[in-house]
Amino acid sequence: MGETIVITSGKGGVGKTTATANIGAGLALSGKKVALIDTDTGLRNLDLILGLENYICYTLVDAAEGKVPYEKALIHHPQYSNMYLLPTSQKYDKSALRGDDLSNLCQQMRTKFDYILIDCPAGIEQGFQTAIAGADSAIIVTMPEMAALRDADKVVGELNRADLTDIKLIINRIRPDMLQRGDMLDIDDIKEILGVQILGQIPDEEAIIKYTNKGQPIVEDTTSIAGQAYRDIVSRLCGNVVPFIDLTAKSDFLTKFKNLFR
Numbered sequence: 001m002g003e004t005i006v007i008t009s010g011k012g013g014v015g016k017t018t019a020t021a022n023i024g025a026g027l028a029l030s031g032k033k034v035a036l037i038d039t040d041t042g043l044r045n046l047d048l049i050l051g052l053e054n055y056i057c058y059t060l061v062d063a064a065e066g067k068v069p070y071e072k073a074l075i076h077h078p079q080y081s082n083m084y085l086l087p088t089s090q091k092y093d094k095s096a097l098r099g100d101d102l103s104n105l106c107q108q109m110r111t112k113f114d115y116i117l118i119d120c121p122a123g124i125e126q127g128f129q130t131a132i133a134g135a136d137s138a139i140i141v142t143m144p145e146m147a148a149l150r151d152a153d154k155v156v157g158e159l160n161r162a163d164l165t166d167i168k169l170i171i172n173r174i175r176p177d178m179l180q181r182g183d184m185l186d187i188d189d190i191k192e193i194l195g196v197q198i199l200g201q202i203p204d205e206e207a208i209i210k211y212t213n214k215g216q217p218i219v220e221d222t223t224s225i226a227g228q229a230y231r232d233i234v235s236r237l238c239g240n241v242v243p244f245i246d247l248t249a250k251s252d253f254l255t256k257f258k259n260l261f262r
Helices: 016-029 060-064 099-109 126-132 146-161 176-181 187-194 206-214 225-237 249-259
Strands: 003-008 034-038 083-086 115-119 137-142 167-174 197-203
Touching: 003 016, 003 126, 016 034, 016 083, 016 115, 016 137, 016 225, 034 099, 060 099, 099 115, 099 126, 115 126, 126 146, 137 146, 146 167, 146 187, 167 187, 187 197, 197 225, 206 225
Parallel strands: 003 115, 003 137, 034 083, 034 115, 137 167, 167 197
Antiparallel strands: none
């Protein structure tokens, strides 16, 4: 039976959908069969980040309403043989999908997929409640900023109230230079604040924007620190023990290099 993971954030704009796309692609590259479900009805973006916006015929809402079997709404990614997308609709709002509908779909899909990743809408309203209904575990994506962390803490509480206690955290958009100066919270600070296991940390790289705009996951880029960070996250999800990248190492080298010319 496959594992269903909801990827959520509380605060919008923290990189949750980008994380969903890259974790999905990374799992597919590791030989896992994975389905990505976009539950942000009305504001879907996962199809854009995966470069699949022109392949959509049917949606999650169609499958939930029984208009088509979910298999007909799935889009097989042309680059990743083991990855599929179940896109949602732009024509409806969050009320078009109920938690029971999503839970039933996930139950049907468990026998066909190793992992089902649910891209959750931002916030903790109806869309959030629907997205978590069919999940076994959760990954919260946040940033090392107080507003994002406060929202993430609220999400932890909501997940616990829904009896979802297997919660992990991805810290996105980390600035190594700010970490080095002590102007940004590090992973130990954030772990202490939220009390949640850290699954990974993603540096703030321009390459992420470039890949996102091209509709390609960065996880395959072997020259990118962010790409390596996503590969490490996938490896940890699969049960491997992987040390965290020292994001300040590059900044330390550059500082020493510049000091030679002062």
